[in-house]
Amino acid sequence: MSERAIETRGVGRVTVTASRLRLALGVEARADGAAGALQALWRDLSALQRVLDEQGVAPADRQTSSLSLDEARRNDGAPDGYRASCQVAATLADTDRAAACIDAVIGAVGDGIRLHHTAWVTDPTPAAVAEARAAAVADAVDQAAQLARAAGVRLGPLRLLREGGGGPPEPWARPLAMRAAALPAIEAGESTLVVVVQAVHDID
Numbered sequence: 001m002s003e004r005a006i007e008t009r010g011v012g013r014v015t016v017t018a019s020r021l022r023l024a025l026g027v028e029a030r031a032d033g034a035a036g037a038l039q040a041l042w043r044d045l046s047a048l049q050r051v052l053d054e055q056g057v058a059p060a061d062r063q064t065s066s067l068s069l070d071e072a073r074r075n076d077g078a079p080d081g082y083r084a085s086c087q088v089a090a091t092l093a094d095t096d097r098a099a100a101c102i103d104a105v106i107g108a109v110g111d112g113i114r115l116h117h118t119a120w121v122t123d124p125t126p127a128a129v130a131e132a133r134a135a136a137v138a139d140a141v142d143q144a145a146q147l148a149r150a151a152g153v154r155l156g157p158l159r160l161l162r163e164g165g166g167g168p169p170e171p172w173a174r175p176l177a178m179r180a181a182a183l184p185a186i187e188a189g190e191s192t193l194v195v196v197v198q199a200v201h202d203i204d
Contacts, residue, residue, distance in 0.1 A: 004203050005159065006147050010140025012132040012195045018120035021092045025105065026114030028085040030072060038069055040112075041084035047108040052090055055101045061091040091121060124193050132195035137161065140199035148203055156202030163197050 027048060029040035045064070052062060066087040072080040092098055098118075106113055124132075141158070148155035 006144045006155070006201045006203055008140045008143040008147070008199050008201075010136040010138070010143065010197045010199060012135030012137070012139060012197075014124075014128045014132040014135070014193045015190050016122050016124050016128050016193045018122045018191055019093075019095070020121040020123070021095045021098050022119045022121050023090045023092065023098075023102070024116040024118070025088040025090060026085060026116055027088060027109065027112055028083065028114060029112050030081055030083050032081045034069060034082045034084075037082040037084040041086065044109045044112045045086065045088070048088060048105060048113070051101075051104045051108045055092070055097065055104060056094060057090050057092060057101075061093070063089045065089070087116075120191070122191050122193070128193055129195070132193050133163070133197070136163075136195045136197040137199070140197050141201075144199060144201045148201075151203075154204040156204055158199060159202050160200040161197060162199075163195065 025048070027041060027044050029037055029044055031037040031040055049062075064086055066085075068086070069082065069084045072083040074080045092101060102115065140161075145155055
């Protein structure tokens with residue numbers, strides 16, 4: 001790269017709203033023997049899958065992973081039967097029913113269920129991505145023009161433009177509202193789609 005150049009980093013931000021909610025669930029079962037623990041896990045996992053079917057969670061939006069079977073031990077290290085467990089990620093498209101879905105899962109599986117965490121999933125529209133990119137490029141060009149004026153040089157043509165360094169939508173800090181209903185709303189709020197570009201301009 002020539003030394004006579006200005007390199008800038010532009011950032012474009014667009015407000016978007018999450019459209020899906022991912023539940024990170026765990027299922028755990030215990031029994032005196034390994035076979036019993038595994039059979040108990042299969043029963044609970046089947047119950048969980050039935051509830052997800054009833055709640056309209058498509059099979060493509062579910063993933064079972066981290067299946068394990070091991071010997072359980074008490075705090076003093078003594079054997080305490082066997083423990084079988086697995087992880088289930090379920091992504092809800094009908095987010096208005098998120099609380100009802102969680103209640104139904106707990107009701108079906110009981111104390112063997114774990115809710116590790118939830119995460120909002122945002123699917124930015126092509127228009128939102130295009131708007132963020134345009135804002136990022138405009139920011140990079142504006143910075144270059146300011147630097148050229150401050151240095152007393154003339155800004156030349158754009159030599160290089162590269163997108164990178166952005167990331168998934170960032171959640172805004174804002175309180176969650178509660179709806180007047182039997183169950184609270186689990187609301188997405190707003191997120192910020194971030195696009196970052198790097199630009200290099202020649203200078204004269």
